[in-house]
Amino acid sequence: MIKTFLHSIWLILILGFTPTANAQDPLTDLFADQPTFLPVDEAFKFDFHQEGNELVLSWQIADDYYLYKKQFKTVVKDATLGEPQFPPSDQKEDEYFGLSEVFHHQVDIRYPILQADKDAVVKISFQGCADAGLCYPATVKVVYLEAVTGDSQGTSAQENRSEQFELADLLSSDQSLAITLALFVLLGAGLALTPCVFPMYPILSGIILGQGKQVRTSKAFSLSFVYVQGMAITYSILGLIVASAGVQFQAALQHPAILITLIVVFVLLALVMFGLWELQLPSAWQEKLNNLSNQQKGGNYFGVFLMGAISGLVASPCTTAPLTGILLFVAQSGDLVLGFSALYALSIGMGIPLILFGITGGKLLPKAGNWMNVVKVTFGFMMLAVALLFIERMTENLWTNLAWAVLGLATFSYWQVMNQNTPTSFFKGLRGLLIFLGLFASAFYAYQSLGLKTPTASIQSDTASTHGVDFVRVKDLQDFQVKLADANAQGKSVMIDLYADWCVACKEFEKYTFPDPAVQKALGNTVLMQIDLTDNTPQSLAFQEEFHVLGLPTILFFDTQGQEVANGRVTGFMKADAFAAHLGRLPL
Incomplete structure (x- = not known):
């Protein structure tokens, strides 16, 4: 103690008798190479909010700082939380902990609230470091919850659940x-x-x-x-x-x-x-x-x-x-x-x-x-329509579109010939009008098909437009994870459409649901992706197994943190209004 005191007096005397006013401060020279560090609350700015039965804890992480994933710990009083949902983490080789999962820039952790009394307490502990070498001690924040009962939690969760889960x-x-x-x-x-x-x-x-x-x-x-x-x-x-x-x-x-x-x-x-x-x-x-x-x-x-x-x-x-x-x-x-x-x-x-x-x-x-023969021939045309539906499961292009038009022209032409042989009556005239409309619709469909430059979008390139809707094409699971991370980095959620050439309802989604203005508005902050599961390739099977896909059409949704929206997936065709309403209930 005395030795330290004498050294301090000696240093003050030396500084006090420095003859040059502009001379460099020895203390400055002594610490010139030492980095400066932010206080813990500035290095890791903490915030939280409760969304019904979900608690979201957020940290804004300063540049050159990071938080350890494994150091997040919670102590709960008068409440029950589910397993936390973390965003994708980074890998860092740490001198003391080895290869560790860390978060940079920002991290949002979501906790399902299974039950909570009013003013229930959640204490969250976290620990982080600076790249320059300083590690902070564990820091604790206290969060007070609003009441969540088991029934209300179930009701709130049901709002986002798709019909198949119900x-x-x-x-x-x-x-x-x-x-x-x-x-x-x-x-x-x-x-x-x-x-x-x-x-x-x-x-x-x-x-x-x-x-x-x-x-x-x-x-x-x-x-x-x-x-x-x-x-x-x-x-x-x-x-x-x-x-x-x-x-x-x-x-x-x-x-x-x-x-x-x-x-x-x-x-x-x-x-x-x-x-x-x-x-x-x-x-x-x-x-x-x-x-x-x-x-x-x-x-x-x-x-x-x-x-x-x-x-x-x-x-x-x-x-x-x-x-x-x-x-x-x-x-x-x-x-x-x-x-x-x-x-x-x-x-x-x-x-x-x-x-x-x-x-x-x-x-x-x-x-x-003679109507019995008309019925038989009509059902013959309908059998051909069934066969054409099977053809469309293998390929859909200009020729299949023209085949539908020819089938329509043949059917209505046959009806026109048969209608001419019936007695004159009001119903004969009505049948003639309907037949004319059918012939006109069939001919117009053929004309429209011939005018299409790209009858069917092919899932080959990274991006393509289908019925005016732009999709990012996904090749396999790894490709999807990369593109999901890219979308999240831009603050966007992701919808991925699981498509197959043989899936009729998948094509209905493309034609009737996705282009709808209300659906497009609901997907304003969402990147639309699509993967082709037509063939049983190892890549498609790996994707199906990863997300437990049971059938098509299936549409998956991922939030801005890269997590699939719980119970939000859609299977089976949905009309535009119902699909838009479903999107409105999802946290996209």
Whole structure:
């Protein structure tokens, strides 16, 4: 102590007798090479806010400073928090801790609040360092929470949940099984009005009315019921396989060999309706196809059941929110019995309108006349439409667009010829007007298709425009992570559309939903990305496994911190207004 005091007096005397006023301060010389450091509250500016049932803790980190990820610790009183969600971290080789995860510039940590009393306390401890070599001691901040009850937390969380997650929870709840299955029957009835089920109507009608005579109501009901059973059982089994194997099984069903086989089947069925078996087909093929046709016409129940099973393949690529909810439950719980029951109930719901259509189809038509041949030929055109739908799952371009136009022109031209042979009446004139509009629409569609320079956007380049909407193309999981980080660095969230050429609803999203002004406004701060999962490549399978994708279409959302929005993903087609409303509930 005395020695230190004498040294201090000596230093003061030396400084006091310095003769030159402009001479350099020895203290300045002594510490000239020492860096200066910010106080801890300036190096790491802390802030927080509570968003309903979520606590967000934020730090603005000064340049050349960083915080350790593993040093964040919380002590909670009168509250329960879930696991924190961290943004992507940086890797740093630390002299004392080795390779460590750190944060630079800014870090936002999100804690789900499962329950909290009013003024519940959260103490958060953190520790950081400066690149120049100074490490600060652990610092503690205190946060007071607003009240969050278990019920309100559930209600708040439900606001952001997609329908499929709600349905998965419904299956796993204590609610009556009968009520749950009845709900899925109703949901299935709604699905019967979607494009995925459309091909089943001409198939079923062709079976019932293909014989060319009136069918009794009881016979029509039994045929329709057996057909729906084949569709329901196949659809349910396929659903369980998809829940286990994921979207790659869906893609396998869209293999060109399978699609080409189905295309040939429906073209041949169309020729049956047209009465063109006089074509020079191999005699063995002709005999088998005639037998199949006669069995269906005669009401052979095994043949009808088999056609229903094929129809299950027709609908299999279409993933909807109810279907995904069931698949999600099966994948998570492994309860195959309940999963099969729910899938079967959904399929029966889809079949109810089909049964009604099968029963009433013939009853709504005139009792006798040439109309039976018109019905047969009309269903032949509809069979060709089904075949064309399968072709579009493999490729969609100028020629497929023209094929639709030619099919429309052929159908309405046939109706025009048939309409001319009917007696003059008001309804003949009305039919003529509708036929003219159909011919005009078909011709205009052909003209419009010929004028398109790029009929279908190809998922090849890094960026492309589809129906006026710009997408960033993603190649694989690693590419997505890089592009996600780039978007987050700009303060933007990300929406990624999981696309496949065989996914009809994916194309509906591109054409009807994404270009909508309300949707575009809701996605104003969001980077739109798209990945092609048409083929079962190792890259596409790795992406599906990383995000547990069950079917297509699937759309994922990621916030500005790079975290997927919990329960925010969308599966199945959504119209623009419903999709925009869903976006408005997400923290994008």
